[in-house]
Amino acid sequence: MTSCHEEGGAAVAVAGMPQIALVGSPNSGKTCVxxxxxxxxxxxxxxxxxxxxxxxxxxxxxxxxxxxxxxxGTYSLDPISPDEQVVADLxxxxxxxxxxxxxxxxxxDATTLHRSIVLLAxxxxxxxxxxxxxxxxxxxxxRGGGISVDALSTALGIPVVPVxxxxxxxxxxxxxxxxxxxxxxxxxxxxxADNDAIDAWGRSVLNAADYVAPQPDRRTRGIDAIVxxxxxxxxxxxxxxxxxxxxxxxxxxxxxxxxxxxLGWLGGLVSDHVGNYIVRGLxxxxxxxxVGTVLQFIPQIVLLFLLIALLENVGYMARAAxxxxxxxxxxxxxxxxxxxxxxxxxxxxxxxxxTRTLPSSRDRIxxxxxxxxxxxxxxxxxxxxxxxxxxxxxxxxxGLSAQGVAMFALYLCGGTSALIAASLFKxxxxxxDLLPFTMELPxxxxxxARNVLITMWDSAKVFxxxxxxxxxxxxxxxxxxxxxxxxxxxxxxxxxxxxxxxVMDHSYAADVGKAIGPVFKPLGFDWRINVALLGSTSAREVxxxxxxxVSAATxxxxxxxxxxxxxxxxxxxxxxxxxxxxxxxxxxxxxxCMSTVAVMRRExxxxxxxxxxxxxxxxxAWTAAFAARSIxxxxxx
Amino acid sequence: MLAxxxxxxxxxxxxxxxxxxxxxxxxxxQLGFRPASDVEVIRRAPLGDPTIYRVQDTELCLRRRExxxxxxxxxxxx
Numbered sequence: 001m002t003s004c005h006e007e008g009g010a011a012v013a014v015a016g017m018p019q020i021a022l023v024g025s026p027n028s029g030k031t032c033v034x035x036x037x038x039x040x041x042x043x044x045x046x047x048x049x050x051x052x053x054x055x056x057x058x059x060x061x062x063x064x065x066x067x068x069x070x071x072x073g074t075y076s077l078d079p080i081s082p083d084e085q086v087v088a089d090l091x092x093x094x095x096x097x098x099x100x101x102x103x104x105x106x107x108x109d110a111t112t113l114h115r116s117i118v119l120l121a122x123x124x125x126x127x128x129x130x131x132x133x134x135x136x137x138x139x140x141x142x143r144g145g146g147i148s149v150d151a152l153s154t155a156l157g158i159p160v161v162p163v164x165x166x167x168x169x170x171x172x173x174x175x176x177x178x179x180x181x182x183x184x185x186x187x188x189x190x191x192x193a194d195n196d197a198i199d200a201w202g203r204s205v206l207n208a209a210d211y212v213a214p215q216p217d218r219r220t221r222g223i224d225a226i227v228x229x230x231x232x233x234x235x236x237x238x239x240x241x242x243x244x245x246x247x248x249x250x251x252x253x254x255x256x257x258x259x260x261x262x263l264g265w266l267g268g269l270v271s272d273h274v275g276n277y278i279v280r281g282l283x284x285x286x287x288x289x290x291v292g293t294v295l296q297f298i299p300q301i302v303l304l305f306l307l308i309a310l311l312e313n314v315g316y317m318a319r320a321a322x323x324x325x326x327x328x329x330x331x332x333x334x335x336x337x338x339x340x341x342x343x344x345x346x347x348x349x350x351x352x353x354x355t356r357t358l359p360s361s362r363d364r365i366x367x368x369x370x371x372x373x374x375x376x377x378x379x380x381x382x383x384x385x386x387x388x389x390x391x392x393x394x395x396x397x398x399g400l401s402a403q404g405v406a407m408f409a410l411y412l413c414g415g416t417s418a419l420i421a422a423s424l425f426k427x428x429x430x431x432x433d434l435l436p437f438t439m440e441l442p443x444x445x446x447x448x449a450r451n452v453l454i455t456m457w458d459s460a461k462v463f464x465x466x467x468x469x470x471x472x473x474x475x476x477x478x479x480x481x482x483x484x485x486x487x488x489x490x491x492x493x494x495x496x497x498x499x500x501x502x503v504m505d506h507s508y509a510a511d512v513g514k515a516i517g518p519v520f521k522p523l524g525f526d527w528r529i530n531v532a533l534l535g536s537t538s539a540r541e542v543x544x545x546x547x548x549x550v551s552a553a554t555x556x557x558x559x560x561x562x563x564x565x566x567x568x569x570x571x572x573x574x575x576x577x578x579x580x581x582x583x584x585x586x587x588x589x590x591x592x593c594m595s596t597v598a599v600m601r602r603e604x605x606x607x608x609x610x611x612x613x614x615x616x617x618x619x620x621a622w623t624a625a626f627a628a629r630s631i632x633x634x635x636x637x
Numbered sequence: 638m639l640a641x642x643x644x645x646x647x648x649x650x651x652x653x654x655x656x657x658x659x660x661x662x663x664x665x666x667q668l669g670f671r672p673a674s675d676v677e678v679i680r681r682a683p684l685g686d687p688t689i690y691r692v693q694d695t696e697l698c699l700r701r702r703e704x705x706x707x708x709x710x711x712x713x714x715x
Contacts, residue, residue: 075667080660115669115693199671213694220696230683322698326684329700335687436661438668440697441689 017058017067019099020178021091023123024107025116026073027442029135032165033107034070035454037175042070044458046605048096052086053356053603061179068178069101077122081435082361091126103129103181105174110140110147110162111214111443117202120156121191129184130158133174137162139443145214152209157187166448217443220315224441227319237323240316241342248303248346249377255299263292281483282476290475293539294468297347300377302460304343304350309455313447317357318439325437331419332426334358334437337367341418344374345411348596349467352603353459362430368600369613370422372591375414378540382587383410385544388560389580413588417620466602467595474538474594481509481534482546504550509534523586523625524579526568536592543587578632582625590621639676639690640704647677648709650692657706669693670707 024030034042038057047054055070071090072083079085086095093100106123108116123130132152140147153160161177163170177184191201226232270284311317321335328338336357344351351371358364387406395402482504491499504510505528513530520530528550535546548559551566566574591597591614600610642648652672653662669692670676679689679696687698 076663078663078667080664112693112695115695118667195666216691216696224680228680228682228689234683322682322687322689323684325698325700326682326686329686436664436703437687437700438664438697438703439687440695 017065018103018181019067019069019101020103020105020181021069021071021101022105022107023071023087023091023119024073025075025109025119027440028073028107028109028116029163029165030073030107031070032448032451033105033133033135033163033171033174034068035451036165036168036171036448038068040454040457042454042458044462046602047086047090047098050082050086050361050605052083052361059175059178061175064179066178068105069098074119076119077126081359083359091123091128101128103131103178103184105131105133105178107133107135107165110134110137111143111145113147113206113211114202114213117205118198121198121201124156124158124187125190125193127186127190129181129186131174131177131181131184132156132158132160133170134160134162135165138164138167138169139217139445140214143214143217144212146210146212147206148210152205152211153185155205155208157185157189159184166445166451168448168450220443223444224319227316228322233319233323237320240311240320244307244311244342245346247307248300252300252303256296259295259299260292263288263295267292277486277488278484281479285483286476286479287472289479290472290538293475293542294464294471297463297467297471297539298460301347301350301463302456304346305456305459305463306452308339308343308350308354309452309459310447312357313445313452313455315442315444318441321439322441325439329437331423333363333367333422334360335439337363337422340367340371341374341422344371344376344418345415347376347378348372348374348593349463349599350459352596352599353462355603360435362426365604365609366422366425366430368603369609369616370418370425372593372596372613372617373414373418373421373589375411375588376540376593378593379410379414379587381541381544382536383407383584385547385560385563386580386584386587389563389575390577390584410584410588417589421616421620462599462602466598470595470598471538478509478535478538478542481512482507482531482549484508500549501551504531519622522629523582523622524576524629525583526566526574528566529574529579529583533592537594539595540587540592578629581632582629585624585628586621588621589617589624591617638705639678639699639707639709640688640701642678642709642711644678644680644688646711647675648711650674650676651708651710654706654708661703661706665703665707668697669695676707676709 022030022034034055034057037059042055042057045054046052052072057068057070058065059068071087074084074087076084077088077091079088089095090098091101091104104123104126106120108120120132134149149160149162159177161170161174163174165171192198227236267284267288270288271280274280274283311320317339321338323335324338325335328335337355339357340351340354343354348371351374352368355364355367358367387403391402391406393401393403397405484507487503487506491502494502509531510527512534513527516530517527525533529547531550532543532547536543544559545557547563548557551559551562563575568574597610597614600613601607604610638654639648650670650672653665653670674692677691679691681688687700688704689696689698
């Protein structure tokens with residue numbers, strides 16, 4: 001529901017304003033121009049009915065608000081990919097709920113004009129007022145090229161504004177021009193339509209403008225000689241990836257701890273000062289607990305988004321994709337999917353959002369529905385607990401710490417299963433469309449701080465709005481399920497931990513846990529494990545604390561001891577080795593995380609794929625857990 | 638064809654093989670692999686595929702599968 005509202009919001013917010021569309025090929029600096037024009041006032045959503053992201057912003061010229069639409073990058077208006085189809089349809093006025101734009105700003109990279117002049121010819125043929133924003137003009141002259149902007153404007157018959165988007169140069173001139181789009185000069189004769197004729201037209205226009213193409217970028221050549229070197233390049237690649245995770249975990253962890261402590265203090269205040277049982281619980285545990293879970297994710301997520309945006313803007317992401325393409329090709333995916341898969345080792349949400357760089361929508365969907373199999377950081381506390389129940393810290397297997405080996409095996413399992421699942425889907429239901437793999441390697445550039453920060457902020461906003469509301473909502477519902485009906489009379493003379501455990505044993509959640517008992521009975525899960533599984537839908541790590549509370553552990557965040565001695569209703573031990581192994585297998589594969597489901601819904605623009613992903617992962621998890629348990633029984637564990 | 642050239646070599650593009658699907662041919666053309674354009678092989682990935690080419694003042698990479706479809710004349714490369 002929220003997403004419908006949001007998409008409607010993007011349309012409603014700009015209704016009545018003049019609409020200007022930004023058109024340009026990938027890497028033309030278009031999005032950078034957009035970010036400088038509209039700042040933080042951009043709204044993102046999807047075009048109706050397709051997996052193509054839509055970005056609309058507002059810019060103000062002399063008090064007049066103008067809607068600016070950042071169209072997906074395209075090489076041509078003869079569409080091949082769904083993104084390009086949207087651009088072609090929108091410019092032709094064929095997209096429902098989105099009108100034909102009043103004017104077009106075409107952004108073209110001055111260093112690659114020979115290529116983009118073809119797109120410009122097609123855009124001019126639309127006969128909509130058009131202005132050419134010529135980006136990277138500084139780079140053109142620095143690399144020994146040149147162009148006469150005035151002569152180009154005369155030859156084309158449209159206004160031309162040079163911009164250096166990553167430093168904001170020329171943006172004010174561009175913005176000032178936007179207001180008077182109805183008075184822009186129009187070309188007296190439209191360019192030709194035929195391919196060869198366009199080439200000839202392009203050559204004559206560029207000749208008239210004294211265009212001299214730039215020399216290859218020597219700095220980029222020098223850096224690439226090392227960064228893409230068979231030996232050094234590979235070493236640098238692993239070093240960059242290692243630092244990527246090192247930064248995410250070492251910088252984010254202390255911040256997360258501090259957030260956790262602050263919220264613990266706040267929760268204490270609530271429980272000390274609020275009298276009513278339900279209000280106290282909903283506020284102290286539901287709201288603060290839910291917000292706490294969201295906030296604890298924030299440092300990690302924001303850092304991930306920042307690093308991805310930084311590496312992307314510098315130009316390294318394309319290099320990483322180039323190095324890894326051969327590996328990813330084995331799964332039927334391409335190099336750019338690697339970035340998404342790798343990010344999912346920290347959290348699937350930034351990984352899923354990073355799939356936007358994939359031009360093929362089938363590759364995008366295959367990556368989105370398999371990325372959650374990657375071992376995300378929320379599984380870590382669960383695995384730590386389960387591995388601890390299975391083997392003691394002192395146990396050695398072949399000289400190695402058994403806990404370390406088990407942990408490594410779980411990570412390996414998640415990583416390989418994601419790749420295998422991707423290759424299965426790519427060879428069956430998502431067999432490749434005809435798009436060939438092509439990828440530009442832009443010159444290394446100093447990133448614009450503004451551009452990086454806006455990219456990061458837009459992504460963080462999506463996380464907060466989509467994942468945040470889901471986590472908070474789930475956390476409130478779970479509190480109600482776990483703590484009601486209230487049992488104040490029965491628990492009056494119990495210790496707080498016993499009281500919590502008693503309430504949970506007789507809560508709605510217990511009813512649910514018992515009701516779904518038959519599903520999980522073959523896996524050896526006790527109804528209290530089911531309650532904890534229910535808890536893990538807000539975030540997987542909540543499994544640990546829920547289990548802690550339901551088992552009446554003295555420290556609910558470290559329920560190790562209590563779980564070892566926990567018995568089911570018939571007095572049998574619950575956490576036997578086969579059951580622990582089954583739980584591990586279940587957590588490797590199951591898609592419990594509701595915020596991941598919400599982000600999948602947003603990125604694929606339908607419930608179909610998240611529902612499919614949830615189902616296949618549940619079946620996979622159940623089967624794997626059952627098999628693992630049976631094998632464990634078989635070997636007599 | 639383009640896939641046979643070694644890194645460092647230049648050539649002039651003759652066209653896209655007739656065996657290529659129209660989608661692939663159109664995309665390659667849009668990217669700058671047009672008849673009469675010069676192309677230079679920059680480098681191969683450490684694992685042998687893909688390869689970076691310079692065409693129309695941009696560097697981009699293609700897999701061998703697509704590079705096989707581009708017919709070139711190595712003799713006339715400048």
